[in-house]
Amino acid sequence: MKVLVWGCGNMASAFALGLSRAQQDLQFICWNPSIEKAQALAKKLNGVVLADATHRPSVDAVILGFKPQKLSEAAPALSGLTYETTVISLLAAVSIARLKTFFPAAQLLRVMPNLAVATGNGVALWQGQQTWGARLQNLGLAPEVSEDLMDVYTLHAGCSPAFLFSWIDDAAKFASAHGGDGELSRKILIKAWQGALAGLENDPLSMQQKINEVASKGGVTRAALDGFASRAPDYIDHGFAAGLKRIQELKS
Numbered sequence: 350m351k352v353l354v355w356g357c358g359n360m361a362s363a364f365a366l367g368l369s370r371a372q373q374d375l376q377f378i379c380w381n382p383s384i385e386k387a388q389a390l391a392k393k394l395n396g397v398v399l400a401d402a403t404h405r406p407s408v409d410a411v412i413l414g415f416k417p418q419k420l421s422e423a424a425p426a427l428s429g430l431t432y433e434t435t436v437i438s439l440l441a442a443v444s445i446a447r448l449k450t451f452f453p454a455a456q457l458l459r460v461m462p463n464l465a466v467a468t469g470n471g472v473a474l475w476q477g478q479q480t481w482g483a484r485l486q487n488l489g490l491a492p493e494v495s496e497d498l499m500d501v502y503t504l505h506a507g508c509s510p511a512f513l514f515s516w517i518d519d520a521a522k523f524a525s526a527h528g529g530d531g532e533l534s535r536k537i538l539i540k541a542w543q544g545a546l547a548g549l550e551n552d553p554l555s556m557q558q559k560i561n562e563v564a565s566k567g568g569v570t571r572a573a574l575d576g577f578a579s580r581a582p583d584y585i586d587h588g589f590a591a592g593l594k595r596i597q598e599l600k601s
């Protein structure tokens with residue numbers, strides 16, 4: 350099976366690496382405006398670089414790895430794709446209906462992954478072509494979701510690693526400001542969260558019950574939680590809503 354990676358940035362690279370890790374029968378062909386990125390990815394995938402974008406080989410799938418804002422600019426170079434090819438779009442905020450206007454004859458799969466798909470520990474929400482959708486199970490958690498929920502869960506799947514990194518960064522700054530070591534702060538948080546997350550999927554307790562296990566009345570954790578809430582009681586809702594609003598803007 351031949352897979353063309355069209356745009357070899359961070360996400361498409363992670364996605365292609367995850368696919369190749371799980372399926373040895375895939376042959377990758379990489380193209381990117383700056384050829385160095387295509388060369389670097391092709392090397393990791395044991396694939397080849399497409400030197401001339403105007404001489405596109407026929408392939409079973411094309412992974413769209415550019416930014417959503419580049420769709421109109423990038424799509425003409427991929428014109429003429431037939432039903433034999435599945436377009437696998439990683440583009441946030443681009444619906445199947447919109448993809449159809451650019452690739453009317455091709456089969457379409459919309460995926461919202463995160464970077465950890467490279468190691469099989471990621472999330473890959475998907476919608477559309479079923480055969481390729483089923484292949485995503487090897488990347489980690491890969492539920493099929495509806496159009497509307499794809500947008501909501503984009504915040505949970507694609508974006509959430511950055512939310513976590515931002516929290517770790519702020520906590521490290523707090524440790525440093527109080528004479529601690531930011532690197533040790535990071536290590537402590539990673540271990541604490543790994544431990545907290547282990548087994549959580551199958552834990553029958555609700556999140557409020559889990560919070561209460563840690564945060565007793567009048568205790569330190571409760572004081573810290575109250576501190577977050579008093580400054581910005583709905584900051585998570587506020588942030589998610591801002592992300593969802595940006596998705597709607599990118600769609601218009």
Ligand SMILES: NC(=O)c1ccc[n+]([C@@H]2O[C@H](COP(=O)([O-])OP(=O)(O)OC[C@H]3O[C@@H](n4cnc5c(N)ncnc54)[C@H](OP(=O)(O)O)[C@@H]3O)[C@@H](O)[C@H]2O)c1
Binds near residue numbers: 358415
């Ligand atoms: N990063 C994430 O965690 C994440 C998560 C979920 C979904 N996504 C989606 O993944 C896509 C890529 O995001 P990214 O974070 O990987 O960005 P990125 O690292 O900046 O990659 C974008 C790539 O697109 C290439 N490109 C630019 N113009 C192009 C064109 N006309 N045709 C083909 N390729 C072109 C760029 O090449 P040059 O550098 O040479 O310009 C670059 O390699 C986005 O649509 C985003 O919504 C990302």
